[in-house]
Each structure stands twice: as C-alpha cells, then as structure tokens.
Amino acid sequence: xxxxxxxxxxxxxxxxxxxxxxxxxxxxxxxxxxxxxxxxxxxxxxxxxxxxxxxxxxxxxxxxxxxxxxxxxxxxxxxxxxxxxxxxxxxxxxx
Amino acid sequence: xxxxxxxxxxxxxxxxxxxxxxxxxxxxxxxxxxxxxxxxxxxxxxxxxxxxxxxxxxxxxxxxxxxxxxxxxxxxxxxxxxxxxxxxxxxxxxxxxxxxxxxxxxxxxxxxxxxxxxxxxxxxxxxxxxxxxxxxxxxxxxxxxxxxxxxxxxxxxxxxxxxxxxxxxxxxxxxxxxxxxxxxxxxxxxxxxxxxxxxxxxxxxxxxxxxxxxxxxxxxxxxxxxxxxxxxxxxxxxxxxxxxxxxxxxxxxxxxxxxxxxxxxxxxxxxxxxxxxxxxxxxxxxxxxxxxxxxxxxxxxxxxxxxxxxxxxxxxxxxxxxxxxxxxxxxxxxxxxxxxxxxxxxxxxxxxxxxxxxxxxxxxxxxxxxxxxxxxxxxxxxxxxxxxxxxxxxxxxxxxxxxxxxxxxxxxxxxxxxxxxxxxxxxxxxxxxxxx
Numbered sequence: 106x107x108x109x110x111x112x113x114x115x116x117x118x119x120x121x122x123x124x125x126x127x128x129x130x131x132x133x134x135x136x137x138x139x140x141x142x143x144x145x146x147x148x149x150x151x152x153x154x155x156x157x158x159x160x161x162x163x164x165x166x167x168x169x170x171x172x173x174x175x176x177x178x179x180x181x182x183x184x185x186x187x188x189x190x191x192x193x194x195x196x197x198x199x200x
Numbered sequence: 201x202x203x204x205x206x207x208x209x210x211x212x213x214x215x216x217x218x219x220x221x222x223x224x225x226x227x228x229x230x231x232x233x234x235x236x237x238x239x240x241x242x243x244x245x246x247x248x249x250x251x252x253x254x255x256x257x258x259x260x261x262x263x264x265x266x267x268x269x270x271x272x273x274x275x276x277x278x279x280x281x282x283x284x285x286x287x288x289x290x291x292x293x294x295x296x297x298x299x300x301x302x303x304x305x306x307x308x309x310x311x312x313x314x315x316x317x318x319x320x321x322x323x324x325x326x327x328x329x330x331x332x333x334x335x336x337x338x339x340x341x342x343x344x345x346x347x348x349x350x351x352x353x354x355x356x357x358x359x360x361x362x363x364x365x366x367x368x369x370x371x372x373x374x375x376x377x378x379x380x381x382x383x384x385x386x387x388x389x390x391x392x393x394x395x396x397x398x399x400x401x402x403x404x405x406x407x408x409x410x411x412x413x414x415x416x417x418x419x420x421x422x423x424x425x426x427x428x429x430x431x432x433x434x435x436x437x438x439x440x441x442x443x444x445x446x447x448x449x450x451x452x453x454x455x456x457x458x459x460x461x462x463x464x465x466x467x468x469x470x471x472x473x474x475x476x477x478x479x480x481x482x483x484x485x486x487x488x489x490x491x492x493x494x495x496x497x498x499x500x501x502x503x504x505x506x507x508x509x510x511x512x513x514x515x516x517x518x519x520x521x522x523x524x525x526x527x528x529x530x531x532x533x534x535x536x537x538x539x540x541x542x543x544x545x546x547x548x549x550x551x552x553x554x555x556x557x558x559x560x561x562x563x564x565x566x567x568x569x570x571x572x573x574x575x576x577x578x579x580x581x582x583x584x585x586x587x588x589x590x591x592x593x594x595x596x597x598x599x600x601x602x603x604x605x606x607x608x609x610x611x612x613x614x615x616x617x618x619x620x621x622x623x624x625x626x627x628x629x630x631x632x633x634x635x636x
Contacts (some may be wrong), residue, residue, distance in 0.1 A: 106528050121531050124634050125517035129587075139621065141424075145469040146631050147562045151460035153522045160519075176520045177472070192386040 107174075111194050113166040121164030128157045128171050153177055155193040207309055222327050227478040241563060242407055243322050243414035244440055245513055250282045255439055255448035257426050259283030261292035261388055261402075261587060262411035262579050263454035265594020266601070267418045273595065274602035277417035280446065282439070286405030286423035291456060294524075294556035295587040296479050296513045298492050298503065300337045300397035304353045304615075305610045305626055308565070311592055314596040314609050318591030325370040327388050328408030330400050331506065337397030337492040338367070338375060339543075342386040346496055351391040357394075359361030376493055378542045382494060385499035395524055397492060398505050405590060423553075429466040429576070436466070450601050457522075457557035457581035468572045470580065471562040471618050473633040475516040476555045477584045482536065482548040483498045484508030498537030502612070509551060516558065518586065526555035558584050560633035563623035568596050568606070569615040577601055578615070 107119035111140040125167055133141040153176055160170045173191050185191050221227065221240075231238050254270060259281050270276040281287070299319050301312035335619050338488045354364035372391045373381055381388040414420055428440035429451065438447040453462045463470045492503040495548050499515035510596045514534035515525050531553060538545050561581030562568060564588065568579050579597045584588065596610035606614065617623055629635045 108470065118525075118529075126634065127520075143619040148469040149460070149471065149473055151520070152470060153458075153461060153474070153475050156520055160518065174519075177522045179523060181523065 107179060107181065108175055109160065109170070109172065109181065111168075111170060112184060113168060114162065115180060117162070118167055120142050120161060122160045122170075123163050125159035125161050125169065127128060128159045155182065157191060161180075202392065202599075203551055210549050222309040223329070231233070236404060242411040242418050243425075246280070246414075246421050247418070248280065248282065248418035248424060248441065248443050251418070251438075251447040253278035253448065254280075254450045254452065256281045256452045256454055257283075257439065258290075258454035258456075258458070259287030259406075259420065259591035260290045260454060261288075261405055261409070261421065262388035262582070262593045263452070264288075264406055264413055264420075264599065266452060266454060267420075267578065267594075267598040268409045268413040268416065269595045269598035271413055271416035271418050271603060274598055276598075276602055279417075280411075280419040280421055280448075281413070282421045282424045282426065282441065282446070283371070284423070286422050286622050287410055287420060288403060291556045291558070291582075292406045292590070293403055293587060294479065294554055295402055295584075296501065296503070296511050297397065297399045297402045297505075297587065298397070298501065299400055300492070301588075301590040302337060302339065302353065302357060302364060302397065302439065303626060304356060305624055306356065306360060307624055308626060309357055309360050309362055311609045311613075313360070314595075315589050315592030318595065319400065319588075320396075322408070322591060326412045328404060328410040328411060330404040330408050332398070332400045333506075334396050335399040335491050335503075336393055336395045337494065338372070339387050339392045339494040340372065340379070341390055341392065341498045342383075342388060342497045344389070347389055355390055362513070363396050365393045365395065367393050369553040375491060376489065378488055379493070380541065380543050382461075383540060391431060393491075399492060401506075401588075402587060403588075409590075409594070425463070427460065429462070429573070431466070431573060434572075434574050436573050448575075450575050450577060452579060452601060453496040454579040454581050456559040456580055456586055459559050459578065463571070463578070466573050466576055469537055469617075470567070470578075471631075472559045472567075472581055473520050474520070474522055474557050475560045475634065476521045476523060476526060477516045477558050478530055478534070478553060478554045478555045479511065479513040480531070481505070481512075481546075481551050482510040482524055483551050485510070485548065489543075494538055495543075496540045498533075498540065500534055500537035500541060502538065502542075502574075510545070510548065516634070517555075518635075522527065522557055524555055524557055526553060529536070531558050558582070560636055562618060562633060563625040564627060564633075565630065566593065566613055567615055568593065568600060568613045570600070571615065
C-alpha cells in the first residue's frame with residue numbers, strides 16, 4: 106500500500122488515487138511535425154528507477170498531483186502541485 | 201554416482217545431446233523397474249560460443265518457442281537462447297496458465313486461434329506432457345448490454361470458424377454450480393463459452409520447448425545476462441555478456457517486462473510501460489470447477505489446477521512497477537470480486553501470491569517486429585496475454601527472423617502501426633497502458 110501525502114488533503118492511502126502516467130512528457134507545439142506527436146503519445150522511457158508521474162486524487166480533492174516515485178522500491182520521494190518543477194534524484198536507493 | 205557420470209557425458213558430448221531419448225509410457229515403466237537411473241538432462245547446458253547466426257535474448261516461453269521453430273520449421277539451428285537467470289522463471293512460470301482465442305478483433309482471433317491450434321498438437325510434437333487441458337473458458341455476463349457485446353464477439357468468432365457458444369443461466373448453473381447467479385447487484389444472465397479454451401501446465405511449456413529446441417541443436421545458455429547490444433553503424437552485431445561478447449547476424453529480444461531496458465541499450469524507445477500483475481493459488485480442494493471462469497462485473501478469473509488449488513488473478517496493480525511482487529490493494533480487490541462471484545471461496549485460504557512484470561503496450565496488443573536497428577528483432581508488449589500466444593508468437597517471430605518478412609497472421613503486430621494509426625486496441629481504451 107502506497108501512502109501519498111496529498112498537498113491539499115494530507116497523507117492518504119493509494120486506493121484514493123488513480124495513476125495517470127508519465128509526467129515528464131511535454132505536448133509538442135501545435136505546428137510540430139506529426140512524428141513528434143507520435144513520440145509524445147506512444148513512446149515511453151519506462152524507467153526502472155525514479156519516475157515522474159501524474160496521480161489523480163479521485164477519492165479526495167479530485168486534483169492532479171505530480172509525484173516522484175521509484176518503480177522498483179515504490180518509495181515516494183516527492184509529491185507536488187502540477188506546476189512544481191520536481192526533479193528526479195540521481196542516485197537510486199539500495200533496493 | 202552412476203547418474204552423475206551419465207549426466208556429465210551428456211553435457212559434454214554434442215553428438216549425444218539428443219540422447220535424452222523419447223519419453224513414453226513404456227520407458228516410464230522400464231525406468232520405474234530399474235530405479236529411474238536412465239533419465240538424463242532434458243536439455244543440454246551450453247556455454248556460449250563466440251558466434252551464432254541468431255541470438256535470442258530471453259529464455260521464457262516466447263524466446264524458447266522462437267528458437268524451437270527456427271530449428272524445426274525453418275532449418276536454422278545455429279541459434280542460442282541466453283537468459284540472465286535459469287530459463288522459465290519469468291512470466292512463463294508466473295501466469296495463470298489460460299489458453300483461449302475468444303477475442304473481438306478479427307486479427308486477434310486469427311492470431312490467437314492459430315496459437316490454440318498449435319497448442320492442440322504441441323505435446324505430440326514436443327514429446328512432452330504439457331498437460332494441455334481444453335476444459336473450456338466461460339465468460340459470464342451480467343447486463344443486457346454485456347450480453348450484446350459478448351454475442352457480437354461470439355458471432356465474430358463463428359464467422360471465422362472459431363468455436364463459441366452462448367449459454368443461458370441454467371446452462372451456466374449446471375457448469376459452475378458454485379457461482380452465485382442471483383447476486384443482488386450483478387446477477388448472472390448467461391455466459392459465453394469457448395469449448396476449446398483451457399489451461400496448460402506453464403512450466404512444462406518452457407521445459408518442453410527447451411528440451412525439443414536443445415535436441416534440434418539450439419544452445420540454451422543460462423546465467424548469462426546481456427549487458428550491451430553490440431552494433432556497427434545501424435546494424436546489430438551481437439551482444440555483450442559477462443561471459444564475453446557473442447556475435448550474431450540477428451539478435452532477437454524476447455524479454456517482456458524488461459523490453460524497454462534492452463531497447464534502451466539498442467538506442468530506441470518502445471510504446472511500452474512495465475506494470476505488475478498478480479496471481480494467487482488457494483489450498484488444494486476436491487474438484488469444484490472444471491472450466492476456466494471469468495467474472496464479467498469485476499476483474500477476476502479462476503481455474504482449478506490438477507493439484508486441486510484454485511488459481512486466480514485480476515487486473516494489473518495500476519502504476520509503473522518493476523517490483524516482481526504484488527501490492528495488497530489489488531489482492532483485496534481480486535478477493536472481493538472472487539467472493540462476490542463465488543461466495544463459497546470465503547472458506548478457502550490463499551496458499552501463495554506472486555507478481556510478474558508485464559510489458560503493457562500502448563494499444564494492449566503485442567509487438568513482433570523489426571526495429572530501428574537492422575538485424576534486431578523484437579518480440580514484446582504481450583501485456584498479460586503472452587502465455588496463450590507462446591506457440592504462435594514463437595512461430596511468427598521465427599518466421600520474421602528466417603524469412604525477413606512478417607508471418608501473415610502477425611503482420612499487423614509491427615512497431616510502425618503506432619505512427620501509422622493502425623493500433624489494435626481490442627477494448628478501445630486509447631494509448632493508456634495502465635488502463636488495458
């Protein structure tokens with residue numbers, strides 16, 4: 106069970122949240138080439154390690170959160186607002 | 201001592217690698233009368249040579265089947281299968297052992313039914329008892345709109361000459377008496393049965409393919425992790441391992457769960473996210489369920505193994521993960537769905553629970569394809585449906601390697617389909633792997 110510290114609601118169980126995917130993706134400019142949209146829509150880094158991702162607090166404030174979580178250990182490093190410039194730690198912790 | 205000597209001789213003598221001999225009832229009786237001293241290793245423990253025509257990375261179901269069909273269907277025997285651990289310990293040994301071809305999209309029905317046809321003749325062909333049991337797969341429906349959806353799916357299958365039957369409530373009750381048909385929220389209205397669906401002993405699939413591939417001349421190299429993909433310009437040249445470099449004309453990646461890491465070594469990204477799927481087995485009980493049963497109002501599917509344990513599973517845990525273990529919220533969700541469907545399950549204890557890491561692709565369908573690197577073939581993206589597809593996936597991958605062009609039943613599984621707008625989205629969910 107993940108415990109996520111929502112900036113609005115406090116510490117809550119993962120069952121209140123829905124995962125919404127990779128938060129490191131940037132939508133291309135509207136005049137970008139089709140290939141760039143394909144890359145953003147389909148291709149993923151799929152990191153084994155620290156991962157920047159969206160979670161939606163559906164069972165709480167219904168706001169979108171940005172989270173840095175480790176995809177091996179599931180440890181949560183940081184939780185922030187969508188506009189927060191969260192960074193991914195360089196070193197992975199020992200599993 | 202005598203067994204050890206026999207084993208060593210077989211390990212080191214190439215010419216004798218096929219000497220493990222045919223398995224048969226007569227031989228079993230004979231060995232039984234002589235203390236079972238005549239059995240030898242099922243497959244030859246190979247050490248890597250410097251060079252092969254084809255190196256397959258990943259000794260799971262897909263990789264071993266690919267090697268077997270390369271050697272036996274396409275005459276390419278200069279093949280190595282390498283795995284970072286012992287073979288068969290990834291998803292081929294972690295699934296819920298179900299085979300079926302009850303899909304909606306015609307491309308999927310064609311491909312998975314080809315696989316089912318190969319399952320039907322597999323044991324004879326491999327001379328290995330994989331316990332293929334066509335006990336039927338029954339999908340329940342609980343609403344009128346779900347009935348329409350399943351009827352459309354069944355009719356689509358029948359148009360392609362694949363077996364599918366619609367069952368009314370009474371027939372469902374007769375087939376699965378433990379199901380609570382009159383559940384207050386989701387009463388069972390009927391079911392959709394594929395009589396040819398069923399289960400296969402999963403470990404035996406890995407062992408059977410490994411034994412048959414080894415007998416056909418394939419080197420199976422365990423404990424040999426790929427640390428880099430060797431390339432020259434835009435062409436693959438082989439792989440790097442702690443046991444030295446291995447050269448190859450063709451490298452095939454069949455490492456579902458970690459496909460993105462291997463693709464990363466080769467310098468490209470895949471339309472894949474890695475997610476955990478759990479499975480469970482209960483304590484053994486007397487026979488209570490003789491079909492594979494799928495709940496229509498929650499994610500739960502169950503069958504009873506020959507040992508008597510109920511083998512069941514549900515959906516993926518829901519967020520990117522490489523942890524080969526499950527988390528409790530999904531375990532609770534699966535148990536709740538199971539109890540709603542079959543309240544008698546409450547009396548059973550769960551014996552084991554485990555997790556495997558899935559390649560969840562962007563459209564929920566697998567990928568058997570060339571890649572941006574010339575000579576590098578990829579077999580990946582199986583989501584949680586790779587086990588049933590092992591024979592067809594292996595055959596199609598071997599076809600692509602040997603002939604240089606896609607197998608006719610798997611041509612739609614190429615990587616280019618995403619950019620070309622030809623995604624095969626069985627459930628119409630869009631490019632969200634966590635939703636498939």
